[in-house]
Amino acid sequence: MFKFFTQLKKHFFDSSFLPFIFLGLLLISQLLLALFLFQTETVVLILSLLALGVWLVATVIALNLIEISSRLDLERNQINAMIYSIDDPAVSYTNDFEIILVNPALEKFTNLKREELIGKVIRPELSNDARYGFLTKLIFPSLAPLVVERSADTYPQKIKVKFDQPRELTLEIVTTKVVDEHGNNYGFLKIIHDLTKDEALQKTQRDFITVAAHQLRTPLAGLSWILELLVKKELGPLTPEQEKLIKQGQEAVVESLKTVEDLLTASQIEEGKFGFQFTQADLIPIIEDVLTNFEPAASKKKVKLIFYRPNFKLEPFVMDPLRVKLVLEILVDNAIKYNVENGEVAIKLELDPKLPFINISVADTGQGIAPQDLSKLFTKFFRSEAVMKEETSGIGLGLYLAKNIVEHHGGKIWVESIVGRGSTFTFSLPLDPAYLPPQ
């Protein structure tokens, strides 16, 4: 009862509530009239009491409705303010695709005015409409000329699309469901991120790196050939001092050539020109080959390479053997490079217990990786601060390439590490070609 009167007081001046107040006063005066003037008229008295009861119930319901609607108004105003304040174009629409909210950025982006948008029902048939065609393709992104990437069908849903009309655009459209506290879906909110400029900038960077790497590759290859001739003493005898220096020069050239190759591979992957060659291949000889090739580097650093042969028979499976070898080379190279003297590198194979995948792990007993670096390891050009101080060779492309190759096989790559104890990099590959992604 107390709550009722506080609410009544709170809404007393609410315009939508005034008719109720008047009705209540009318009923009370009628009741008083019935009591004082027609004391004997019990029927009138009962009817008046009944009417007063009905009024009380109606008032309680009305108060609650006002409470709910003012809360919804508040929430709606907050959402409006939020959407208005963001720089990215945003549009919200009902389940029937009727537009209910747009921000100024969307008006500018679609070249449509608020009045032309609010209340408009967008249907796929409008995709060729001169005025609403572009907006229709934003609301139904699968109608866009090119769908580059699409997240799973769960919300928030992300889709990357390209347009050539009204101008060249690369957009990421994020769709979120608008739900109430009970989970009822009222509609959708779409926010459009314009990636066009970022992509152009990335392309310029990529082109620059590709040109520079190509320009470096030829003279480096020439230098490598000259040093080879010298080392083989085909141009005359060498003093031990000269031979030592030329061998050091050779190592530096090999390292630089590797960097140039990594840069070119990264550009090819990003431009989708890496050209994977899938074929049936045997994984064990590939691992053996990599370990043999890295033996000199490992013994130089006094690191032991161990291959724990699987206790199950591994049949050949479909993969790109050269690229898988590259992944192993990157991981073994790092495991040696970032290891300690007298450390170990162990390679193990395990079958996934649930899916037809094999997990290949490369574990080292090295310096480990700080927890804050773990999420950045597979990004382009990342090198940890600790490593940069000690190890000058490397430009932070290896793991980025490894991740791309593994993902092209439908697999995953991950790392577990304890600082001061070592790191284990594991990648998975499908044994069943049905799990290879469409190429």
Ligand code: ADP
């Ligand atoms: P690079 O070795 O050329 O720096 P990578 O992409 O192969 O490039 O590795 C990126 C970074 O990840 C390295 O610079 C290093 O900081 C860290 N890292 C990679 N492998 C290991 C490892 N086995 N142990 C410790 N840190 C590692």
